[in-house]
Amino acid sequence: MLNFDEQRFLRIQSGAVALRQRLDEVIASCLEKGAENIFFLGTGGAAILMQPAAQLLQRRSRFPVFIDLPAELVVTGSANLMARSIIVIPSLSGTTKESVAFLAKAKEVGATVLTLVGHQETPLGKGGDHAFVNFAEDDTSCESFYMQSLFIALSIMRHRGEIENYDQVVRELEALPRLLLEVKRSYEEKAEDFARILAGADYHIITGAGNAWPEAFYYGMCILEEMQWIRTRPVHASDFFHGTLELVEKDVSVVLFKGEDSLRPLADRLEAFARNYTDRLTVLDTAEFALPGISAEVRGLVSPIVLATVLERISAHLEVMRNHPLTTRRYYKRVAY
Template identity: 65%
Template sequence: MFNFDEARFLKIQAGAVHLAPRIDQEIGAAIAAGASNLFFLGTGGVAYLMEPAVQLLHRRSGFPVYKDYPAELVLTGSANLTAKSIVVMPSLSGTTKESVAMLAKLQEVGARIITLVGHADTPLGQGGTPALVNFAEDDTSSESFYIQSLLVALSVLKARGEIDNYDALVAELATAPAALVAAKKAFEPKAEEFARIIAGSDYHMFTGAGNMWPEALYYATCILEEMQWIRTRPVHASDFFHGPLELIEPGVSLILFRGEDACDPLAERVVQFARQYTDKLTVISTADYCPKSLSPELRALLSPAIMATLMERLSAHLEVMRDHPLVTRRYYKRVAY
């Protein structure tokens, strides 16, 4: 595959899967000790990567789960954030400014803080109780964080007796790194074609439903806007028919991410409408590339990670095609803000 280190990728994703026992131990112990709720507190793109886990718990668990912006929460506090809260704080660098500020507040409150980081010798790597470390870089971190947050959600369900096949799912997750590579290989012959679609316009609308929406939002904002300086308009498929549909006309690029969860009918509704009014509808579906060896349940749960791994292949071609490396920035970590 083009510009891809398979051994490095497999090592990083396996590292995420191997955190399962530690995550389960920490979540189980916290809930057994009387934890009252769970907060996912990420900043920027990594917060989007937590959203499928938040969705899963909102829909399958009675345990109170919250997602908030650390930059706001550090200013306002929350009546629900207490010493009985479990807080999951992801940060690849371990140095994210807003999250580091939030860490100090959480320590004052006395919450149980689980940090998910890529580097141990950092403020968040030192400040977690515990800090769970799995080294990754930008091109491998999305899948890793999707897997880790899924493990958090599954452990909550297990601890509360809300799932009966935790062990089977976690055992099957051991095959996920290889399945992700297989998906990449299946997508590779079309990656350049899809990259040309992105490169062919300076504006794209992105949409998705269910656990595909966070990945659509992430790819539009954190890859195309941040790393390629391409303007995008992300919109949830549930909101598409409440305003944004009026932007659709010939020549407008609409890119739809489709997964395999229960919300896919919302994506199909967008397809049926948009194909009538724009000649630039692009649909990318995980079902076309994900190995059939995975169970239907795990395919649905892993759809965001699968889409992320496909988009890494697209991006590898896109940065070369546009002569714009993904590491190029105008402002990020270059100027004060």
């Protein structure tokens, strides 16, 4: 595979899976001590990657869950942020300034802070009450963060008696790193063709529904915009028919990510519409990838993880095709802001 280290990928994703038991123990302890809610409070891309786990809890658990912006909470606070809150702060670098600033506020109220970081010796790596460290870099962080946050959500449901097949689900998830590697291998020949579509336009409407939507949002903002300087319009499939549809015409690129959760019909609806009005609809569908031993239920849970692992292959080809390395920036961590 182009510019890809298979053993490194397996090591990083297996590292995320290896954190499951300790995450479960910490969540159990928090609930035993009377935790009343949980906040997922990342900044930028890391925040987006927490959305599927938050959605899972919102729809299948009665445990209150909040997802907000640390930069705003530092200014406004929250009536729901209290000593009995669990706070999850993901940051690959461990140095994200908005998240570091919020950490101090969380400490003031006495909340229990779980940090998910790639580096221990950082403000967030050292500042959390419970730091979960799994080294990763931009090309491997999505799957890692998705899995860690999913384990947190499943643990809450387990200890509240809101999931009956927890053991089965986590057994399947533990097999995911090697399955994802096979997904990458199976898609490699097609990745260049998809990259050519992305390179062939300077504007894309990028969309999805359910837990595929956060990956559409993330890929549009953090990869195509930040790392490739390609203009995108990320829009949720539920919002597409309330504004963005008017921008669709023959030569407009629409990129649709389809997952396998219960909200897939929303993506089907959008696909049916777009096929009638543009000749530049591109669909990336997780249902096309083999995941031996993974049940339909778990396939639905891991759709954003599968999308992320395929999109990494597309990005690897895209940066070579455009002669624009994914590490190139004009402003991000280059200038004061």
